[in-house]
Amino acid sequence: MCKVCEDKTLSVYQSLVSMDDGNPFPNLVDRISNLLGSRGINELSEDDINELLNIMNGYKSKRCDWDRYAYLIPGKYTRNLVDDGNGSYNLLLLVWDKNSQSPIHDHSGSHCIMKVLEGTLTESRYEWPLKDDNKPMNLVSSTDLSKDKSVYIHADKIGLHRVSNNTDTLSVSLHLYTPPYQICQTFCETSGNMRASSKCPFYSVKGVPINSELEENDDNKCTIEKMLCKFKSKSLTKLLG
Numbered sequence: 001m002c003k004v005c006e007d008k009t010l011s012v013y014q015s016l017v018s019m020d021d022g023n024p025f026p027n028l029v030d031r032i033s034n035l036l037g038s039r040g041i042n043e044l045s046e047d048d049i050n051e052l053l054n055i056m057n058g059y060k061s062k063r064c065d066w067d068r069y070a071y072l073i074p075g076k077y078t079r080n081l082v083d084d085g086n087g088s089y090n091l092l093l094l095v096w097d098k099n100s101q102s103p104i105h106d107h108s109g110s111h112c113i114m115k116v117l118e119g120t121l122t123e124s125r126y127e128w129p130l131k132d133d134n135k136p137m138n139l140v141s142s143t144d145l146s147k148d149k150s151v152y153i154h155a156d157k158i159g160l161h162r163v164s165n166n167t168d169t170l171s172v173s174l175h176l177y178t179p180p181y182q183i184c185q186t187f188c189e190t191s192g193n194m195r196a197s198s199k200c201p202f203y204s205v206k207g208v209p210i211n212s213e214l215e216e217n218d219d220n221k222c223t224i225e226k227m228l229c230k231f232k233s234k235s236l237t238k239l240l241g
């Protein structure tokens, strides 16, 4: 195919993709991929971080855009992989049951941008504890993040943190980690002692459950309120006939 035809085909394809149900979520994923996919995973300038924040802030969350990734396990939070950026980042959708929280943790040196997609989450930051100090950890800040708010976190430079859903309904957030990490350190709030190096598991990958806790229970798919969503998605296949 000649270059002109190739460009035309690409632009028709892109307009079909963008027409596909008007779902801007794939567009958000593509923009992140375009920005991070081609660079060394440790190189993130201040401009890159601002650009990523702009991308995240530019997306206005609608449940029907992303609910196929959203799995809930009662009493805890789940980590659902949306995109692995070919190894340069992880984009994760986290579903927080009411009154659930993460342990105080680091991010193994990775950058993190987090956006609330639904509900309200509280992000609390703590000072790094002194070794063998055995004192309660110092809380530096605690911020309530409502729907569509984004925040940049470098847990290791800024301090340690935890995220809590202190509400009586579930909350959902989108987390971008670059470089991706599989293990983090967790800390005991009352003694400041490092508890453990914890594995950070995925519960589903690209909408498919991979964790036995999910497989055992079909009711976990948090699409129960899907019917409330006005915009039913049309797949590209349907659109193309």
Ligand SMILES: N[C@@H](CS(=O)O)C(=O)O
Pocket: 079, 094, 102, 107, 161, 162, 163, 175, 200
């Ligand atoms: N960093 C946590 C979520 S949050 O509490 O920031 C995780 O990836 O599981």
Ligand SMILES: [Fe+2]
Pocket: 105, 106, 107, 155, 161
């Ligand atoms: Fe975190």
